[in-house]
Amino acid sequence: MLTERQKLILGAIIYQYTQTAKAVGSKRLQEELNIKVSSATIRNEMAVLEDADLIRKLHTSAGRVPSPYGYRYYLDHLMVSRTVTEDEVNKLLNSIQGNFHEVDDMLSETARRLADLTGMTALIIKPVDPDLKISSFQLIPLEGSQLIAILVTSDGKVTSQTFKLPKGLTVASLEGMVTYINLQMVGRSVSEVLDMMDSGKLPVQLARVIQSPAAFLQLFGEVLYRSVQQKVHLGGRLNILESGEQEFKDTTQMRRLLELFDSPQKVLQLIPHESKPVAIRIGAEIGEPLLDSYSMLSTRFGIRGHANGILALVGPIRMPYSRYALLLNAFGQALTQKMTEYV
Amino acid sequence: MLTERQKLILGAIIYQYTQTAKAVGSKRLQEELNIKVSSATIRNEMAVLEDADLIRKLHTSAGRVPSPYGYRYYLDHLMVSRTVTEDEVNKLLNSIQGNFHEVDDMLSETARRLADLTGMTALIIKPVDPDLKISSFQLIPLEGSQLIAILVTSDGKVTSQTFKLPKGLTVASLEGMVTYINLQMVGRSVSEVLDMMDSGKLPVQLARVIQSPAAFLQLFGEVLYRSVQQKVHLGGRLNILESGEQEFKDTTQMRRLLELFDSPQKVLQLIPHESKPVAIRIGAEIGEPLLDSYSMLSTRFGIRGHANGILALVGPIRMPYSRYALLLNAFGQALTQKMTEYV
DNA sequence: TTTTAGCAGTCTGTAAAAAAGAGTGCTAAA
DNA sequence: TTTAGCACTCTTTTTTACAGACTGCTAAAA
Numbered sequence: 001m002l003t004e005r006q007k008l009i010l011g012a013i014i015y016q017y018t019q020t021a022k023a024v025g026s027k028r029l030q031e032e033l034n035i036k037v038s039s040a041t042i043r044n045e046m047a048v049l050e051d052a053d054l055i056r057k058l059h060t061s062a063g064r065v066p067s068p069y070g071y072r073y074y075l076d077h078l079m080v081s082r083t084v085t086e087d088e089v090n091k092l093l094n095s096i097q098g099n100f101h102e103v104d105d106m107l108s109e110t111a112r113r114l115a116d117l118t119g120m121t122a123l124i125i126k127p128v129d130p131d132l133k134i135s136s137f138q139l140i141p142l143e144g145s146q147l148i149a150i151l152v153t154s155d156g157k158v159t160s161q162t163f164k165l166p167k168g169l170t171v172a173s174l175e176g177m178v179t180y181i182n183l184q185m186v187g188r189s190v191s192e193v194l195d196m197m198d199s200g201k202l203p204v205q206l207a208r209v210i211q212s213p214a215a216f217l218q219l220f221g222e223v224l225y226r227s228v229q230q231k232v233h234l235g236g237r238l239n240i241l242e243s244g245e246q247e248f249k250d251t252t253q254m255r256r257l258l259e260l261f262d263s264p265q266k267v268l269q270l271i272p273h274e275s276k277p278v279a280i281r282i283g284a285e286i287g288e289p290l291l292d293s294y295s296m297l298s299t300r301f302g303i304r305g306h307a308n309g310i311l312a313l314v315g316p317i318r319m320p321y322s323r324y325a326l327l328l329n330a331f332g333q334a335l336t337q338k339m340t341e342y343v
Numbered sequence: 344m345l346t347e348r349q350k351l352i353l354g355a356i357i358y359q360y361t362q363t364a365k366a367v368g369s370k371r372l373q374e375e376l377n378i379k380v381s382s383a384t385i386r387n388e389m390a391v392l393e394d395a396d397l398i399r400k401l402h403t404s405a406g407r408v409p410s411p412y413g414y415r416y417y418l419d420h421l422m423v424s425r426t427v428t429e430d431e432v433n434k435l436l437n438s439i440q441g442n443f444h445e446v447d448d449m450l451s452e453t454a455r456r457l458a459d460l461t462g463m464t465a466l467i468i469k470p471v472d473p474d475l476k477i478s479s480f481q482l483i484p485l486e487g488s489q490l491i492a493i494l495v496t497s498d499g500k501v502t503s504q505t506f507k508l509p510k511g512l513t514v515a516s517l518e519g520m521v522t523y524i525n526l527q528m529v530g531r532s533v534s535e536v537l538d539m540m541d542s543g544k545l546p547v548q549l550a551r552v553i554q555s556p557a558a559f560l561q562l563f564g565e566v567l568y569r570s571v572q573q574k575v576h577l578g579g580r581l582n583i584l585e586s587g588e589q590e591f592k593d594t595t596q597m598r599r600l601l602e603l604f605d606s607p608q609k610v611l612q613l614i615p616h617e618s619k620p621v622a623i624r625i626g627a628e629i630g631e632p633l634l635d636s637y638s639m640l641s642t643r644f645g646i647r648g649h650a651n652g653i654l655a656l657v658g659p660i661r662m663p664y665s666r667y668a669l670l671l672n673a674f675g676q677a678l679t680q681k682m683t684e685y686v
Numbered sequence: 687t688t689t690t691a692g693c694a695g696t697c698t699g700t701a702a703a704a705a706a707g708a709g710t711g712c713t714a715a716a
Numbered sequence: 717t718t719t720a721g722c723a724c725t726c727t728t729t730t731t732t733a734c735a736g737a738c739t740g741c742t743a744a745a746a
Contacts (some may be wrong), residue, residue, distance in 0.1 A: 025709050038719050061709045061726045101504045134482040140495050148499050152483050156491050162445045238601055241594050251584050258581055327485040352718045381690050404697045622723050
């Protein structure tokens with residue numbers, strides 16, 4: 001257990017370091033804290049904090065910097081976190097105004113803005129609506145024997161795919177299938193239909209409409225599957241370059257880092273399992289070696305009850321946590337509200 | 344006018360520098376060239392080349408490096424350029440095999456491959472087909488009073504946009520409009536229809552079908568316009584980081600460079616007006632200060648007679664020009680052929 | 687006139703040495 | 717418990733020294 005004075009000093013070290021990015025020494029703390037003890041006393045207290053691995057020194061005669069555990073302690077015991085007011089959320093909501101063609105555009109723009117605001121990298125994973133419904137399915141002939149399949153879902157997303165008319169099938173027979181799909185499947189949820197396909201229920205039904213539905217089913221399934229794929233929206237992908245603890249010695253690591261964010265698959269692995277309003281993970285807690293010298297704040301947002309969208313910030317360990325946690329929280333609430341407009 | 348020996352030396356300097364990235368001195372040239380003159384003679388010749396600003400030295404007692412003008416001279420007078428054989432194009436064509444959902448996917452993949460092959464940044468601007476035709480236009484109701492407009496063009500591209508049902512319009516009246524569009528406009532080229540809108544011809548016609556077509560027309564026009572927007576496909580955007588002449592002192596310039604490629608608008612300004620098979624521009628010739636220490640090779644490709652697509656490589660000034668020019672040429676021809684599959 | 691050998695002079699890059707700065711840890715006294 | 721003081725450590729910056737790589741010039745040779 002830390003004494004009040006030790007907490008005060010730890011807080012000051014974190015504050016100073018967060019501001020200046022330089023190891024902070026006993027003398028500077030004394031001036032900063034405006035405390036009535038000498039620098040020697042502060043040095044003694046610092047020794048205690050160091051024994052507890054809350055702060056570290058880079059080398060024998062340098063000032064101290066917070067350790068990851070020190071940040072953790074700060075977050076858990078020292079940081080005072082405000083809650084977001086409804087007013088603030090509304091202001092934010094107004095600022096995300098704009099005429100977007102689709103949800104995805106809106107989310108991209110939001111990520112960009114959040115990144116600009118913080119100087120960090122923002123990422124948004126669109127919530128999956130388990131009730132996402134099929135709104136329409138169309139087959140449209142192009143030139144030659146090319147066709148294009150178009151699936152529209154209730155969130156306004158359009159998934160399309162071109163293909164060649166399979167041998168043995170006529171456009172007319174496909175038309176029949178499309179009519180059937182639109183009659184029977186529109187209004188049903190995508191996951192339900194995917195289940196029907198897996199269980200063989202749909203194939204059986206379609207077999208009544210046409211002899212060999214296999215080719216058609218494969219196509220339909222592919223488009224369906226692609227329509228529910230999670231997409232990652234990135235903002236300020238390049239900010240990560242300027243926010244690292246240490247400068248990059250070689251471009252190699254820099255590349256790896258950028259490539260990490262370019263891979264939706266890898267980004268999806270970064271999301272945390274905790275369910276706090278705002279989850280804060282420091283350095284190695286993220287579980288991705290490339291991000292060991294970064295921190296990640298994340299919150300969930302979503303449609304109606306289904307808060308499975310992710311809104312996250314990735315930046316240097318040294319950052320104003322309380323401010324950004326608040327911001328993220330506000331953005332998350334705003335997004336949750338905004339999403340309803342698109343359902 | 345340069346003597347044969349001077350040309351030989353210039354060529355050797357460029358070759359050596361291209362290979363080793365180190366300023367080349369008279370002694371090394373003597374060994375390399377296996378020539379029967381002494382290094383002093385070579386020094387004399389180098390002085391001549393330097394007077395003509397074909398080579399430069401970084402400082403008093405360093406070897407020489409080619410100047411931008413030196414590269415230019417090399418390209419114009421010294422480089423022997425092969426032509427691509429049909430066989431090579433075919434091989435390439437096979438390697439771009441793959442099942443792509445749309446042209447855009449194919450182009451992205453090609454850019455990626457070209458970038459991997461060269462270690463440079465590749466960019467592809469999709470050719471605009473002036474005969475691009477409208478294949479279908481649909482309005483699909485979503486939940487609430489949301490609608491989604493979908494335009495399919497003959498290249499298999501789908502452009503969509505969600506919007507709220509404007510007041511005073513009913514879904515039924517819109518249906519009429521859609522039917523009319525599909526009856527009258529499908530098969531016409533997009534540019535033709537855009538002209539009809541500008542000239543007021545289409546509004547007049549639509550006015551017969553419905554009272555106030557303004558709201559509908561705006562929407563239709565917007566979707567139409569977006570469908571012919573040029574898209575830029577980038578490959579190896581990050582390669583630019585490793586290929587610069589000098590290391591980056593600060594991350595700022597590095598960022599600017601990456602942002603340049605992230606902006607389609609700016610990328611479009613980079614394309615040259617010349618109409619050589621492969622245009623090669625060196626440093627400042629590109630006309631973009633950020634790329635002063637890079638070179639850009641570009642070629643055109645396209646659909647049928649309309650070669651207005653661009654295929655380009657951006658990399659360090661110091662590069663094997665003849666090899667990459669050949670490669671680019673081959674890829675351009677392959678793409679031109681490949682495009683026909685998608686029309 | 688052209689080519690060559692030789693050498694002084696210039697600049698870079700690196701290594702070694704020196705100096706300056708910032709901070710700690712310990713001791714002994716208040 | 718707190719404080720003043722000082723020796724010690726480690727980093728960073730500056731200085732100095734030196735080897736290496738070329739050039740440019742001169743004077744002689746071809």
